[in-house]
Amino acid sequence: MTAPAKRPTLIGDRTMTLKAVPFFTQLNDRELDVIRTLAVEKAYPRTAVVLTEGEMGDSLYMIQTGKVKVFIGDEDGREIILKILGPGDFFGEMSMIDKQPRSASVTTLEASTFHILSHSAFERAVEQAPRIANMVMRVLASRVREADRKIGTLALMDVYGRVASTLLELAVYNNGKLMVGEKLSQQDLANMVGASREMVNRILKDLSDRGFITVESKSITIINRELPPSL
Incomplete structure (x- = not known):
């Protein structure tokens, strides 16, 4: 049986993706090409563990497609979500520079692909393009x-x-509506703000009852950006 063909990755496409990463927005095409040739592309399925808090690491991950959550664990094993990241975002930069243990864990919220730049590759990139x-x-x-x-x-x-x-920070415009996407559960939101799921549920209901948001099974739409800071 013939193995399925791998989807080709065009050089131009990768260069444009890298240009969306904040590290590289001001680099020219030659400098971006240096990064492109040294970075490795890797794909992960949904719910995959990408990094684990405390493990040794030396690589920067730049998100090409997909979405991840960055979190730490407390003594009772509960998650505290630090950030939700998507295409153009990056993580792992501190370990790439100092090669120290990871300060947080990262798992995918959906199938994701990354450009990965190791410490040694970064040093070679700087040698070829010091402005990096x-x-x-x-x-x-x-x-x-x-x-x-x-x-x-x-x-x-x-x-x-x-x-x-946090709702305002996570919201993006989709078809003219300001929405928090379907990949974020109420438990994820609770883990981000350091509260119980029950408390978050009550707050979302209050915001909905007061006409600031609408809550559907898989998303939250912000109707009024002037969300109240308290009851």
Whole structure:
């Protein structure tokens, strides 16, 4: 029996995908081609474990297609979701640079493909295109600032405010509607804001009753962006 043909990946397509990654938006085509030739492409099915908190690692993952959740576990084995990431996003950058254990776990929410750049490949890329190092430093600094801002903002909010803020952060426009996609469950949302699923369910019901959102079986639509910070 003849093995099924693998889907070809066009150089132009990969270059355009890499250009969507914040690290590389300001690189020219030659510099992007350096990254393209050194990065490895890998596919994972839905619910696959990509990275495990505490394991050693040295690679950066850039999402080409699909969606993942980044999370840490507490002492009781519960998940605290740090981020939901999609195409153009990236993770694993700290271990790529310092080769230290992973600070969080990552699993796929749907079938996903990644461009993977190892520490040694990154060093070779910088040798061939030194400007890449500057781009990486700028993006890392931006991420630290964003994390500090988010921590400061959420620390001042109660659970109601954290749910409202997280919904707005996750929402994207789809056919003219501002929606939180079907891949996020109420338990995932609870894990993101540090609350019980029951509490999140009550808050979503209140927001729906007050006309700010509509909740369907697989998605949430935001009708009014001015979500209230509390009851």
